Amino acid sequence: MRVAGILWGIFLFCLALDGQAEPLTVAPGQQSVSLAPHLRLLEDRDGSLTFDELRHAAEGLRPWNEKSANFGYTSSTYWVAFTLRNPSGQALPLLIRQDYPLIDFLEFWEPREGGGWRHVATGDRRPFSSRPLALREFVFPVTLPPASERTYYMRFATQGAMNIGLSVSSEVSLISHLTLEQFLLGVYYGGFLVLVIYNLLLFLAVRDRAYGFYMGYALSYSLYFGALNGVSFQFVWPDNPWLANESLLVLLGLSIIFGIQFARTICSGRQLAPRVDRVAGLLLYLTIALTVIAPFVGYRLMVTTLTVQALLASVLMLILGAVSLWRGSIPARYFMVGWATFLASIIVYVLKTFGWLPHNPYTHNAFQVAALIEMVLLSLALGARVREIRRRGFTDELSGLCNRRFFEQRLPREFSQVNRSGSPLSLLFMDLDHFKAINDRYGHARGDEAIRAVGQLILQQTRRPVVACRYGGEEFAVLLPQTNAAQAEVLAGRLLQKVKELGLFDLPMTISIGVATYDGHNFDSAMQLFDAADRALYRAKQQGRDRVQMSLAGAEALGLS
Numbered sequence: 001m002r003v004a005g006i007l008w009g010i011f012l013f014c015l016a017l018d019g020q021a022e023p024l025t026v027a028p029g030q031q032s033v034s035l036a037p038h039l040r041l042l043e044d045r046d047g048s049l050t051f052d053e054l055r056h057a058a059e060g061l062r063p064w065n066e067k068s069a070n071f072g073y074t075s076s077t078y079w080v081a082f083t084l085r086n087p088s089g090q091a092l093p094l095l096i097r098q099d100y101p102l103i104d105f106l107e108f109w110e111p112r113e114g115g116g117w118r119h120v121a122t123g124d125r126r127p128f129s130s131r132p133l134a135l136r137e138f139v140f141p142v143t144l145p146p147a148s149e150r151t152y153y154m155r156f157a158t159q160g161a162m163n164i165g166l167s168v169s170s171e172v173s174l175i176s177h178l179t180l181e182q183f184l185l186g187v188y189y190g191g192f193l194v195l196v197i198y199n200l201l202l203f204l205a206v207r208d209r210a211y212g213f214y215m216g217y218a219l220s221y222s223l224y225f226g227a228l229n230g231v232s233f234q235f236v237w238p239d240n241p242w243l244a245n246e247s248l249l250v251l252l253g254l255s256i257i258f259g260i261q262f263a264r265t266i267c268s269g270r271q272l273a274p275r276v277d278r279v280a281g282l283l284l285y286l287t288i289a290l291t292v293i294a295p296f297v298g299y300r301l302m303v304t305t306l307t308v309q310a311l312l313a314s315v316l317m318l319i320l321g322a323v324s325l326w327r328g329s330i331p332a333r334y335f336m337v338g339w340a341t342f343l344a345s346i347i348v349y350v351l352k353t354f355g356w357l358p359h360n361p362y363t364h365n366a367f368q369v370a371a372l373i374e375m376v377l378l379s380l381a382l383g384a385r386v387r388e389i390r391r392r393g394f395t396d397e398l399s400g401l402c403n404r405r406f407f408e409q410r411l412p413r414e415f416s417q418v419n420r421s422g423s424p425l426s427l428l429f430m431d432l433d434h435f436k437a438i439n440d441r442y443g444h445a446r447g448d449e450a451i452r453a454v455g456q457l458i459l460q461q462t463r464r465p466v467v468a469c470r471y472g473g474e475e476f477a478v479l480l481p482q483t484n485a486a487q488a489e490v491l492a493g494r495l496l497q498k499v500k501e502l503g504l505f506d507l508p509m510t511i512s513i514g515v516a517t518y519d520g521h522n523f524d525s526a527m528q529l530f531d532a533a534d535r536a537l538y539r540a541k542q543q544g545r546d547r548v549q550m551s552l553a554g555a556e557a558l559g560l561s
Helices: 002-018 051-056 171-206 209-228 231-235 241-266 274-296 299-326 331-353 361-393 404-421 435-442 444-461 485-500 526-542 552-557
Strands: 040-044 069-073 077-086 092-098 105-111 117-122 138-144 148-157 161-164 166-170 425-432 467-472 475-481 511-518 548-550
Touching: 051 148, 069 077, 069 299, 069 331, 077 138, 077 161, 077 166, 092 171, 105 138, 138 148, 161 331, 166 171, 171 209, 171 361, 209 231, 209 241, 209 361, 231 241, 241 274, 241 299, 241 331, 241 361, 274 299, 299 331, 331 361, 404 425, 404 467, 404 475, 404 511, 404 526, 425 435, 425 444, 425 485, 425 526, 435 444, 444 467, 444 475, 444 485, 475 485, 485 511, 485 548, 511 526, 526 548
Parallel strands: 511 548
Antiparallel strands: 040 077, 069 161, 077 148, 092 138, 092 166, 105 117, 105 148, 425 475, 425 511, 467 475
16 A cells, blocks of 8 residues: 555656646846747637636646647637746846737736736737737737746637747847838738739730739738738728638638639630649639638638638649640749749648648748749749740741741831841742642642641751741741841752752642842832842742742842843
């Protein structure tokens, strides 16, 4: 019996030790330090425990001894206790900070000097004026008497993620930290604002709906982060806790909606990835429905659902971007880098939200930093899209050369430039011989094959600054800046020979070429240069085809007539 009594005493002693956590010793000018390793916690599963009951059952509090206290989505209420020690001979004014602002109901108890407790009841389900200090996060001022220890209690209850991020610091230290934090938030939201205004101006100029989806995406996400960081509650609707909470869900839903539509547009999903695009469309309608009902359904259910929805949408959009990139979309390059960065940060945030990663400044803010980086890259993707649309507008799809519209814009510009510089400008105007016979005998598909082959041949035989165009039908035009008549004639002869060697049909395929060169004084306009090349081509046709014919004006200029 004596042995059993000793063992039982040892067991009770161990329990007593287990119920203790090391007090945190603070000093004048205390820098911010996390309270997580010094916390004692109790999980109240049904939320029925009162403060008086907790104090009389303090042995239920267990030391946490971890670097963070993150419990994800839970219906439990958490009680927290921590002890601060002041060994100095002066009273220390301190600030207790809870860095995650989305706690529905937060209560704080501080022991009074003459006995009793100072009780503060706040949280984002209560008016903003319930906070001891008018800050976006929860900050509780306390004064620790000289040569003393004080134990403080807090109660956390929320329908969202249970992130307990407590720290203590001196007033000067926290003010310095908050000043820097406010500056960085200003830069952050300013970055979003600049991107929205910049792309609004571009939207007004180009009228591309992708810019509209981008602005909706950037604006809704920036407002969502404002709600997530507690800024909206502080400055926009401090007296409406319901709106502050439900706006978070609606803005998250709108961000997903605009993000899906932007991705489908920028990646040309309907044309390049129709199957993935159809799935994205279904996800879009589901998100719209969830966003509409979000304010009228339980907060915990909707925030969990929309968080998972955001992750699913991000993965699907990454697949859409990958398919579009594989099929040659240039804007998809920027989209993939930006979206992959954002997806990685979403995964980190979701893992943190569900309690699988610790709550700290890195896991909490990575999502937001990556979102701004993504917005910059998506803006670059929009620029690439505009350039791609412009390029397609000036490109002949069949031959891969520039089209007639581009040629008619480029010829006068090149003529004006060489007119100022005094350098020569040559023009080759070409026509496939007997092309109608090729179409009649082999069909239009083979005729298109011939056009495509000649276009690729011209591209292979020319380099910048040469401009090669399909003028129309079986006609081609090649602008040769800084090229005299003799050099142009050499290139024309090489093209003539290469076309013969293509060997696409039983009948030999040939081409006729007219060459005209501007040498600084023989033509008064770009149109005269074009007419001279056209007349030279006509003479080549008249003289039996399959030949190069120099313009008389160009020949006379070189003394060749």
